[in-house]
Amino acid sequence: xxxxxxxxxxxxxxxxxxxxxxxxxxxxxxxxxxxxxxxxxxxxxxxxxxxxxxxxxxxxxxxxxxxxxxxxxxxxxxxxxxxxxxxxxxxxxxxxxxxxxxxxxxxxxxxxxxxxxxxxxxxxxxxxxxxxxxxxxxxxxxxxxxxxxxxxxxxxxxxxxxxxxxxxxxxxxxxxxxxxxxxxxxxxxxxxxxxxxxxxxxx
Numbered sequence: 001x002x003x004x005x006x007x008x009x010x011x012x013x014x015x016x017x018x019x020x021x022x023x024x025x026x027x028x029x030x031x032x033x034x035x036x037x038x039x040x041x042x043x044x045x046x047x048x049x050x051x052x053x054x055x056x057x058x059x060x061x062x063x064x065x066x067x068x069x070x071x072x073x074x075x076x077x078x079x080x081x082x083x084x085x086x087x088x089x090x091x092x093x094x095x096x097x098x099x100x101x102x103x104x105x106x107x108x109x110x111x112x113x114x115x116x117x118x119x120x121x122x123x124x125x126x127x128x129x130x131x132x133x134x135x136x137x138x139x140x141x142x143x144x145x146x147x148x149x150x151x152x153x154x155x156x157x158x159x160x161x162x163x164x165x166x167x168x169x170x171x172x173x174x175x176x177x178x179x180x181x182x183x184x185x186x187x188x189x190x191x192x193x194x195x196x197x198x199x200x201x202x203x
Contacts, residue, residue, distance in 0.1 A: 002140075004139070005136075005140065005142075008136055008139040009145065009149060012131070012135055012136060015057075015060060015127070016157075017153060019127055020053065022052070022053060022056060023049050024049075026048070026049040026053070027045055027049040030044075030049060040109040040112070042112075043111040043112035047115045047119075050120060050123070051119065054122070054123040057123055057126065057127055058123075061131065066131060066135065069131050069134035069138070070130050070186065071130055071184055071185055071186055072185070074187070075183075075187045075191070079183065080187075080191055083179060083188050083191055083192040083195075084191065084195050086192060087194075087195035087199065088195060088199055090172065090175070091195075091199030091203065092199065094165070094168050094200070095199075095200065095203055097165055098165045102203040103203075104202055104203065105200075108201055113201070116197050117194055117198055117201075120197065121190050121197060122190060124157075125176070125180075125190045125193055126186065128150050128153065128154040128157075128173065128177075129176055129177055129189050130186040130189070132146055132149075132150045133146055133147075133177070133181065147174070147178075150173070151174045154169065154170070154173035155167075155170035172196065176192060179192060
C-alpha cells in the first residue's frame with residue numbers, strides 16, 4: 001500500500017476514533033455530574049453525549065469541507081422495502097440467538113430511544129460508512145481496505161462486549177458497508193440501521 005494511502009486511512013480513522021472517544025469521555029463526565037439525580041440518569045447522559053458527538057462530527061466535517069462526501073439521495077421504494085425486511089430478519093435472528101425468545105423491552109426511556117433510533121443511525125452512518133468510503137475512494141484507496149477498517153472500528157466503537165454474540169456489531173457494520181458500496185446512498189444505510197435498532201426494542 002502506498003504511504004499516501006496509509007496517511008489518508010489514518011486521517012479518516014482518527015476522526016472515527018476521536019468522535020467516539022469524546023462521546024465516551026462526555027458520557028462518563030455526565031454520569032459523574034448527574035450522579036443518579038434523575039430517574040433515567042444513564043439514558044439522559046447517553047442522549048446528551050450522542051448530541052455532543054454528533055455536533056462535533058458535523059462541525060469537523062464542515063471545517064474540513066468534507067460535506068461533499070456525504071451522499072444522501074431519495075431512495076427507491078423497492079430498495080427501501082428490501083433493506084427494511086433485511087434489518088427485521090437480522091434483528092429477529094440476533095434476539096433469538098441471544099435470548100432464545102422474542103420479547104419487547106419494557107420501561108425503555110424516551111431519551112434512550114432518541115439516542116439509539118435517531119441520533120446513532122444518522123451520525124454512525126455518516127462517520128463509518130459514507131464519509132470514509134467516499135473520501136478514501138477519491139484518494140484512490142482500495143475499497144476493501146476501507147470496508148475492513150471501518151467495519152472493525154464500528155464494531156470496536158460498541159465496546160464493551162458482554163457475550164460472543166456481540167460479534168454482531170462487526171457483522172452488521174460489514175452488511176451496512178456492503179449496502180453503501182452497492183447503493184452509494186446513505187439513506188438506505190440509515191433506514192436499515194434505524195429499523196434494526198427499533199426491532200431490538202420491539203421484538
